[in-house]
Amino acid sequence: MEEGKLGTNMKRILLLINCLFLSVGVCGGPLMMRLYFVEGGARLWFNSWLQTGGWPLTFIPLTILYFYRQKSEGSDTKFYFITPRIFVASFLIGVLTGLDAYLYSWGGSKLPVSTSSLLLAPQLAFTAIGAYFIVKQKFTSYSINAVVLLIVGAVLLGIRANGDRPEGVTSKEYAIGFIMTALAAALYGVILPFIELIYVKVKQAITVTLVLEIQMVMCFAATAFCTIGMIANKDFQAISREAKQYNLGEARYYIVVIWSAIIWQCFFVGAVGVIYLSSSLMSGVLIAVLLPVTEVLGVIFFNEKFSGEKGLSLFLSLWGFVSYFYGEFKQTKKLKNKNQENEMAKMQNEHV
Template structure:
């Protein structure tokens, strides 16, 4: 049974105006069932993200050229998320203090709509940057650069979410920066055919910017939960994913038609080297893979935490180069191997820091549970 610590700033003014609800994820499951559920969601993230990146690179290599279409595929299958929203129960993600003040301060529909629209537009821009990066980089290079999102996450969390900056987190930032720097100076023949140095630089900068933007989105989502939505239930987290994806999809559709790229889609399909059926299957497969990844991300937020979900999402990135070598014949030279090892080392530092924080939080929670008469229900 897992009990999460109280969030900062949520302490009640007095025992009489609050009811403390300690509710573990998926109440009623045995410990081994909980771990099995966590493992399934981790598999969704790792497999979904790896397959999506490989199919995205395959789309470009076989003749695809529409960045708006590639961007649209990253969110277009969001209706899949309605399935877990309707089927699974809506339990609290964390320890919650219910107060009369909290109930009266529920955000207005206008506020929630503004949050969804703002984050959705930011998500669409982020996905476009990812699409441009993957257009000019190999799958392995792209994924190694994306590993910088952990470093950016640490920085944005420090300034936006008031997270502490420890020696281990600093070590993670330095190692991921070194890993990315190695990739930056290694613009050799391992990149897609026909990519010039200038295009490589554009792909590199877009991928780094996309990683930074993604980390910013996560921090802003966390801030939205803490300051506006006031709660992290399963339904609220899923709705955040669904409606931001809906806005991002609408932005991509407008961009697709506004840019005129839609006129070339028929010719692109007919000119696809593996055939029209393969073209459709590639786009559908990529869209579904991204949403499978999203289901895993949301599932991990629900059964563990949003931080753990982000760490697992980053863990998938060093795996993509291995998959690309096995199934896609990407070259893995010495520089990329060193960069991948540095990225894994940085990830390990980050995960160990979270383990220390989790152990401290658990000890604090146990002390609070043993103290009688703290609150009355």
């Protein structure tokens, strides 16, 4: 299952699967967060904890991969590939992820989904800048066009953000929530290229198992960070009381909590998977292009307004999405033709 041994078709299949995971997380995560707060939830650290608390679920695919390898490798099969150096790097990135989750929860508690999703606009910009400086990501005219269109489309959503202030939220709380969301965007935009940097710098084969291990350590570290916050804020003692007072009922409170953890875990698995199979920039682009979908879902489930700015944003985002993947298609085709030409030249030289 090493990266170099993954065939083109297998890589495409895995990329598609990870894109689906990421889509579920990007669209479903903010909706579950908003549902938690709208119906009476108020624990910021607990909600932050839920964003990465599903990390034990990663043991399921890791176990499946272990038994898959055991069939061909026998009793000498390694259960894990992560080294102390990679563990430390992943753990540190995970702590930053925990901080990012808290900032995002703060914003999500005060902003509607349609506004908190503005997080994705500056995030893409920071991902693009970070990818350029951290992992030397090469830009094409198509990727630059995509980044610009997606950012402009997302920023358009903020033109009428003031009119979206939820009932019961003061102007000051709304402003702080907006700032927290922007900070979360900047932080996570830099986190994505750092994940890619781990793949670039490791001195061993990058396998699917190693990618999942990195993701699991990151989420474990983020969860540990948020657990400290929960202990300091006495959230553990408040959960049962909050469940009993939840507007949808105690049983549904726990259903919301459990599914929040599962859906957010889809986000993190998908994000690191897309970075592994493609790049941090593509992960950022895919997250950004799903912004309008999240906006529409916010309108459907929480009766938020769908303005003309949101419609224009949807158009620009889809245009940016098509532009990016058309550029990727052309690059792949160009590289394939170049490889074929090199092979033919090599065969001719050998014949001579």
